[in-house]
Amino acid sequence: MTAADPNHRQGFKELLPLPLSIADAVGGLLTAPHWMGLALHLPLRFEDRASITAMDSLEVGKKVNLLATVVGSEVQYHPRKQLRVWVEDGDTTLLLRWLHFYPGLQQKLSEGTRIQISGQIRQGYGTFEMVHPTVKIAPPGTLDETANQTAPATNSNAVLEPVYPSTGQLKQSDWHRWMKKLPPECFIDTLPANLCKKYKLLPWSTTLQTLHGQANPRELYDLNLRTHPAWTRVKVDELLAQQLLLREYRQQRTQEKASPLKALKTSKTSLVRQFLAQLPFKLTGAQERACQEIFEDLARPYPMQRLLQGDVGSGKTLVAALSCLRAIENGKQAAILAPTEVLAAQHHHKLTPLFEAVGVRCAKLQGAMKKSEKERTLKLLAAGEIDVIIGTHALVQEHVEFHALALVVVDEQHRFGVAQRLSLIAKANDGHLAHQLMMSATPIPRTLAQTYLSDLAVSNLDEKPPGRKPIVTKLLSQKKRSQLVSAIEGEINKGQQVYWVCPLIEESETLDLQAAQATYTDLCEQLPTRRIGLLHGKQDNKLKQTTMAAFAAGELDLLVSTTVIEVGVDVGNASLMVIDQAERFGLAQLHQLRGRVGRGSVQSVCVLLYGGPLSNTSKLRLKAMHESDDGFFLAEKDLEIRGPGELLGKRQSGLPMMRYADPLTDKDLLELARTLAQQMPPNADNTRRHIQRWIEETPWWLS
Incomplete structure (x- = not known):
């Protein structure tokens, strides 16, 4: 079952849908419309509303927490309607103003009520004021008059208040109320206790409690900088979900079928050897290594998924040509997919004479071709009379049929979406998938490759042909x-x-x-x-x-x-x-x-x-x-x-981007996540639970 399967999700209560009243209110603010999606809607920042500032030490522009008594209120209608409430503590008076307020607020703030106030001090007409402060009735036993205090006071039982990403229609109090309703299943740890202890990770229950309103004011600095152990645990769990999902994809791919393309033993029948013999130069060491890695993958009975990345001019096209020849000498066809008409035409121009020299039939398919020429090419392709077809997006179209497609080479793979690439490899016959070799002249940084593309095998061409001078x-x-x-x-x-x-x-x-x-x-x-x-x-x-x-x-x-x-x-x-x-x-x-x-x-x-x-x-x-x-x-x-x-969007990787972890700055956590993934058994309940908590819908190409 996939993470998208609602029946499977019901096994974990935290993945049950939110009540309609909450789901309708939050709209698209959550990445997933279930309780765990709410639990993972984590604060933007934290505010210390427990440290009380003395009223006689107020400064314009400062955000403060105050304790004061209501001494009067009025609704003013000109120049615009507003509620004005005066509060005082000792000899200091402060004006509170609301331009938007609910009818019962004035009644709630009746004269003599002791209230806690949080907001930013502004200079009003002849007095300090706050506009739209946060207020609540002070609980019994709260600190008495603070006029004689010389330093802020702190309630020893106080906690930091989380501030959640929200919209104008939702109040922070709404989020606080909903978070208190989280079911106990949200707090269940998917990591075994021995791993948390071994790698010094905060337990998951403590992590959620800390982030949703149980943090001590002393932790304000680390929480807002996201260096607190609770944030570390969140980032590790997010990275771990990605690694587990990619591992699942790798394992699933080994269950798919592809034609094994093995090396032929005699040089007379090996197109690869004939092709190499006619070249006026030798392959670089990097090209030889890449070919060996690709050939080993092609010989397996499940689809290759390999990224060939190398600097401009490093000889990727030649490696791709040799890969195509391995398919053809096994009686199969190959397709080269290019992002532009210009590049497709150049590939065809360069490769055709090289292929023809060893008896390989090469053709091109582009959207701009004449109808009669295109129909003829499609007919020959379906009949198996074309060995290598080079084209643009025209190759992906539904009516394009192959006789025995076994290898797809995708040049500049980041120019194509996951769906486009997979629709082409699915054109292989007999329920098989074609092997896939993706090429990129824009090397993907190792950190990103480990995070988003670790399901791929990667071959690097890090040498240039001899004789070329640096630009x-x-x-x-x-x-x-x-x-x-x-x-x-x-x-x-x-x-x-x-x-x-x-x-x-x-x-x-x-x-x-x-x-x-x-x-x-x-x-x-x-x-x-x-x-x-x-x-x-x-x-x-x-x-x-x-x-x-x-x-x-x-x-x-x-x-x-x-x-x-x-x-x-x-x-x-x-x-x-x-x-x-x-x-x-x-x-x-x-x-x-x-x-x-x-x-x-x-x-x-x-x-x-x-x-x-x-x-x-x-x-x-x-x-x-x-x-x-x-x-x-x-x-x-x-x-x-x-x-x-920005560098690697969802369209290229097919995976959601990180919400809390940053592969650039959290490299050590990425390594930890990769280590943890190796210690979590595939298909175990906790493994599935972990993925489903973080990734709302398993990508369709995993389903």
Whole structure:
């Protein structure tokens, strides 16, 4: 049963639905509409409303807790309706004002009533005042007059008051009332006591009691900084739920069926060996390791799910081609899924001659193809007369059928959602799933990979082919833009080619296009004797492919482009990359664009052209780019700058993001969660209970 199965959930009472009165009131504020979802709606902060400040020591702007006696009240109707209540303690008087109040409040605050008051001191007309303070009747035995106090007093039985995330319609008192109704099952610990003791974790019951209103005022600092042991336990439990879920996915995948793709023993029948023999160079050590890891996975009878990540120019495409050949020499088909028409066309252009040299039939499938050509390709694919199909999202469409699909290669896997990738691997026949190799030139930081992608096996290409020189990165102000034209002229005179990438304007593709066209016109005027091309996303696919082919063939000296050339475009003769208004781009995208040069033996340069003033984030990005061309290092920097929520969204991982734990700052807790996961038996009640408490609905791809 899955976490989404309501019948299974009823075995744990804390996972029963909330009463309608509470569920309707909280709306979408909770991540799950059951009692545990309410229990895990934890405070934003804590306030000390027990330490009483003397009335004669009030200061404007300070948040204080007071004890005073009501000496009068009135409802004032002009200039607007408001309730005004005067309180005093000793010789000091304070005005309390409510612009919105319920009818019984004035009666509740009758003259002579002793009340506790919490709020911020403001300067009123001739007196101090509080607007919309929190008040409650002081319990019997509360401290008497405080006029003679010189320091705040504290009730020894007092506790901190939690302040919950809420909306204008809900009062904090509503949340406090609901939290008191939590059933005892919410406090049951899913971790064995011996593990809590071994790793010095607070018991779960103590954790919830502390966070929901049983904390001592002395703990205020640690609770608000979220360094308190109760917060540590919450973060560990959240990370643990994620690790247990991913382990479950790994285990479930081993129960699925896939065609085992084994190595052929003779070199005459092995396409992999024939392919390697025709290459004019040797694989790097990293490529050899990656191939070995992939081949071992492909030989198993359950689906491979491996991420091949490597820096730009590290040779991922060649490893993918060898993986495809392993499928084909076993009598199966392979598909390569690319995010853009330009990249799909380039893969087809580069790989077709290499595949054909060993007798492999390669074709492409793109949305822009003529209907007759597309129908013919689909017919050949279904008949098994195409070995490798290279395409865009067109491959995912329902009417696309394969004869014997066994491997899917997804290039730039973060550009595709989980559902898209899985719909393609499900096109294998006989109830099998295809093996899946995902590629990324944007390395995923190790911390994020452990948190969100630990169900994947990862192969890293951390070497570049020999002979390639590091790309020199220069920062240049827009004020010196004219100097760039001379540099471009110099590169072209040496027989090299140049990219000029126009600024990213997120709000509008039209503005993107206008910027590219304006730059193209400007450069044509400044370099009238040079062959300059323009490439952007609004062009029809045939024109884009023609322009790109002309640049690749050396028929253009300079290519002005939008970010359509960001991924995979490979022109070895291009040695200068200009990124206009570089401050508008993300760090990963800047690195991707820079990787379009440096693919030959000539020294390449990337110029980051920036305007001002720069934000702190932009400064950090440009500084990192200037200091390093290591994609793995830059991935970690990008995580520091952007944080995990933006860097790796739910659409890519298929998993919910963390609410309380931060993989960047809680690395030690992540390691602890991974250790704990190994000690919690799969399918045990406590293991299932733990996952279901934290993850409202098991992702459909686990069900």
